[in-house]
Amino acid sequence: MGTVKRLVIFALMCICLQATAGSDIQASVFSASSKTVILRWTKYPGAASYQISVTSTSSPDNPIAFATYGPNTVMGSINTLSPNIKYNFTIKALDVSQGTLSTTTIEALTAPEVMDPVHTVKSKDSTTLMVTFNLQSGATSYIIRIQNSNGFFREDTVSTPGVSQAEIRSLMAYTEYELSIMSENSAGRSQPSLPVTAKTILPPPNFSTSSPSNDSIAVSWAPVAPAAQYTVSLFDYSLNTITKYNTSDTNLVISGLRAGALYAIKGLAWDPEGREGESSLYVNQTTRPPTPSSVNVSVVISQAVAGLSVSWELDHNVYGPIVYQVISNHNLTCNTTSKSYTLSPVGCGKVHAIQVTASNEAGPSYPSDPVVFITFPCPPESLALVESSEGNCTLTWNTVPYADSYVAFIKSGGGSERTCNTTSNNCTFSCQCGYTFLMSVFALNQAGSSPEGHVLNYTTLPCCPEDMSVTTVSTDTLEIMWNPSRGAELYMTRATDSSDVILCNDTAPVCALSDLSCDRSYSVVVTPCNEISGCNYACRAHTKDTAPCMPMNLMLDPKNSSSITVRWTANNRAATYAVSAQGDGGTHSCTTSGNSCNITDLSCGSTYEVSVIAMSNAGQSLPSYTDSLETEPCCPASLTVEQVTQAVSNVSWSPAKGAHSFITSLTSPRGHARCHTQDSHCLMGCITCGTNYTVTMEAYSHSGHMSNCTYQGFSSSACCPSGVKLYRMASNTMRVYWRSTSSSHSSITEMTGSSNYTCTASPGENSCDLGNVQCGDVYSVVVAPLTPEGNKVQFCPQRLYSVTCVGDTIGTVIYRGKRSVE
Template sequence: MGLTPHALQKSLDLFYCLNSTTTIFSCSSERYSIHTHPRNTSSTLRASLASVVTIPDPSMANIKNLAPPQLSSSSPSNSSIVVSWHPVAHAVQYTLSICKLDSNTSMGVYNTSNTSLTFSGLDAGSLYVITCFAWDLEGRKGDSSNIKQATRPQTPASVSVSVVMNGSVAGLLVSWELDQEVYGPIEYNVMSDLSLICKTTSSSCTLSAVGCGEVHTIQVTASNEAGPSYPSSPASLALVESSEGNCTLTWKTVAHADSYMALIETAGSSVETCNTTSNNCTFHCPCGQTYLLSVLAFNHAGSSPQGQVLNYTTLVCCPEDVLVSAVSTDTLEISWKPSRGAVLYETRAAHSSEVILCNDTAPLCVLSDLSCDTAYSVVVIPCNDMSGSVSPFSLAPCMPNNLMLNPKNSSCVTVSWMANNRAANYTVSANGDDDKHICSTNESSCDITDLSCGSTYEVSVEANSTAGQSLPSYSEFLETEPCCPVNLTVDQVTQAMTNVSWSHAKGARLFIATLTSSRGHARCHTQDSHCLMGCITCSTNYTVTMEAISHSGRRSNCTYQGFSSSPCCPSGVKLYSTTSNSLRVYWRSTGSNHSSIAEMVGRNSNYNCTAAPGDNSCDFGSVQCGDIYRIVVAPLTQEGSKVQFCPARLYSGNSMSNFIYRGKRSVD
């Protein structure tokens, strides 16, 4: 029987192996042997049908190698890879091999005439290298190509769910075990049947926010570059805090179960059981407690294995004994008893759109930079009843500002300010060197009275209300008018000059003393407590005034008892001799109503005589001649004393008829 290679292709399932000397192939129930002879000889096909075919040596064919297959791959599951390719021209068969990355060991060689192949039984989340080449009808091997493909990751295992709180917001913490041997980055997708989703590359993820009494069916899927894994088994969570201090645990019923027993374990390891034939159980659950919950199903054959363990923490307890106190006009201190189950407290002080926050693990918080004269609502969170922890608190009034002083007189000043508080009383204080004055009002001004002269006062205002006392305003300083000297004395030194002296005056630095009359005035400026003034007119009544001036120029006008200058000294004094050893002294009449006295003082004897008011002469009797005499004529004051500063004249003579004036002559 003569066969050609072309005919064999149609009727035989032919396998070539160029490295062996004999290839066995079969066709129906008959077996054939092909022996390959050395190069440059022919190959003879021997078969039990006694048919011989001569086949040329493939190495002698002048045909190009087959092209490498163009591979594409995917991983439909976490244990399989599908490889496919387009047909290669002249190819009748394909050979594929697969090995795990970083492994030199092939996991198998596969031959196929199809254009796709599925590899099964692979490791999840692993990277594989797949190599493929084609064969033609003459047994020639084509060029190879390879492709890398990862299997999908393993389904997440040991999935657990627990309730967590972030402030006052509840969430579901979903966790699972990580597969440490997977290839490449893995992303986990957590999905709830109530449309909550979270993604992560770690071993846990939180779904938020969840409401009380919701039942969630949760699935976790792992994804890599090959695609997602199968989702995890659904985890049903249902625990409702049905009323204050009570919780209801629910579960899905199980086929063939007659009854159920709920195991309720607290953090203190005490276990409470609840037996029921329904799918729920209610138990007492105080605030701030953590429970491990599980359910066993029972029938006549016994109990089921322990199912899902639910880790649940009830809402933390409300803070108790909340105490709010003002540290200063813009700072509040809030303290309370520690709340069971709380790990973090949030304290808020709210007013209108202004909210000041404080987060701390300690049961104490200080809120600062608050607005004065403002009512705040202070809330301490966590709390399952917000209204129970709200504490209204008003801060002390704001500090008065724009303080102004308006002196009304020497001992009174009007103090005004800007009142920017809702309802407050104000106290004005004036602190001086030796005294203190206050006034109170609910308006924006107040009069301070009875201020001391010559003093400097520091003036400030404070606001106070039932909420407390404000900071004092910025101070203004007030200097009152200087004091007037208590005692002032005018002493006449000469007929035309006086000496004015006075006592100490508080607050005065400069003095201006003035003597004023209808005939003129005299004035002196000094920092001393005395001064001399000339141009005084005799027999004149003067008004005595003084101006005391402070360092800042404030002035006090002081008025004293009037001063009368001494009577005028007589002028034109002349001496005449009379009979009987007497001398008569004459002077020009002053026209005053004062008596006058004439004194003649010699070395050996003294003489005097008095003239009545209006008289202008008097006589010295029994005068001894031959002496030099000093003669003074002076008026007498109302008190009868002699004016001391009238001028004296000297006379001498050997006989009563020969007395000579020894001074210079004058025009008087």
């Protein structure tokens, strides 16, 4: 409508055109509609007006319309025409007397009639509308105008003759449009019809599908605004059925489906007006395959390699290719499309939990229930043969996990074979000495027999010698003789007691054993040996006794200056010992059945020769080696300790008979001091003040014999106080302060100079005051503890102080150093 208005206004405007002088008037059709034609012409010189007359081409002699325009008008319209009619238009240029200056005629066709509104509007999909309309006579094409309130405007042309419907594509989903239609011929288009309102439908949901289990399909999609509800359709290819599900959510899980089946899913959204939206395309989705069933496991051997053959039943009703995965908990796995597979290699004695899972494009099925399968047992290890004295052999081996029973194969050197079936780990059979046996053991269970394991090659021990005799050749030698034994290559003769072993190895059936120990009960055994089986240690032993041993390791232990204990080592079983000590003091002796004896009444400083002899029913031993005895020196009768300084003491003692040197010790929990001298006195340093000491002495003879001497204890003097300081107080009073070292002693303070001052502090106090001190002098200050008797300890150091004056009173106190006691 806006376009038509602009054309009318334009037609009524006066446009001045400068025409070329002397040319004929020219005219043309500017535009044409159903009832109006707008013409334009060139301006003719001298024209006072322009006249337009209209006749139908079918009746050129009957004018049907006129129009006159002023001299300055070059465009004009003729109205009230009929639609789709061809007219002749004659334009004349007239002078002021209405005479014709120039004339021209043109032919023009009016546009078709205004059409009826669009007949029907339907949605083909969410972006396409299907419209139908009534055909217009004389129209060569049609124009459909589409617009909405959001500023959208578009015109689509329908140019197929005789077609009364059209598709309007590329629209926005769920959007309201106004549709009007115009007809068109060669002259132009008609006015638009009355508009019709139509709304596109909702777009289809974009489905995403999966199969979370073998009996369900999950469908999800993005929300379609402003959908109020969704319809999901499930097509079953096998049953050729469609099932619909309505939901207001954006996801749906469809359960109760057949495993491994193919389904097609599509859906649409419903708008709030209750209209169905565009339906989506079908999406194919397969459910996961069913869980494999009837899983069976067995052992197979291929090219000496053991494997587990796993088989299961196939479901032939599933859709599409299925891949089966076989998994063992021992990291064995395989993928196959058949109904069986062999897992290899597998070892012995393993417990496999085997599961089979089926997979298709939808994913894996639930795994089958684990099938627990125990493989064949491992071959027994640590085969060993134990021979008994009764002529039986026992073959043993380590038990094998998961074995139900065992079978032992025994082959002797003579070619005979025997088997032994058992559920234990040993097998006993009759065997003779000197023969070779080949033995192997297999373990069995329901899966089969173990592989062949170690073959034990065993030769039984040689036989023990017979008619053996043991005779005494000398006091320390035995001769042994016997008859040769079967299977023996070497004889090992051994005489043993609780702590001694005498060996004799020879290939002859005779041996002499010498250097035997005394007073022993020897067990003599002849052991036959060979290189293959070793030695037969089960042969019977013969017992033979020897005479008492000579006492050894004579030890002399002086008890005091007149007695001594003699000890020795001789573990004879029933011996009596005689001890004698001979020296310048005479002969002394004692007898005992033990290993020690006391000899008394020995003289101090004497030297004795001591020896021991053992006697028993078997005879008398050789005398022991002689040992010399020197009696220990005597202790000094008296000993005194005198403290020289706070840390040094002098120790002196009386002479001691037989003593050559002395070690004197002062011992306390806080330390000890020692001195070693040949004199009868010594000085000891490092004495701790205020300490109780134990006084002991060691007196040594020339040969190093020692006497331990103990004397009355010694107490050192109390410790001198430390940290002594002198302070000025009021009224010419000085205070002496120190760090107390003991709370059990009183302390005395002496300050000496031109005048002397003294004060005493009770136990536990650490200061005292000196009154009326004269200033202007140098004082020596000593703080010392008092002994329990009230005596002053003489070893404490002096400290020098200068006491200055301020007028008549004490001024500054200056410390000038410390000096030791002279």
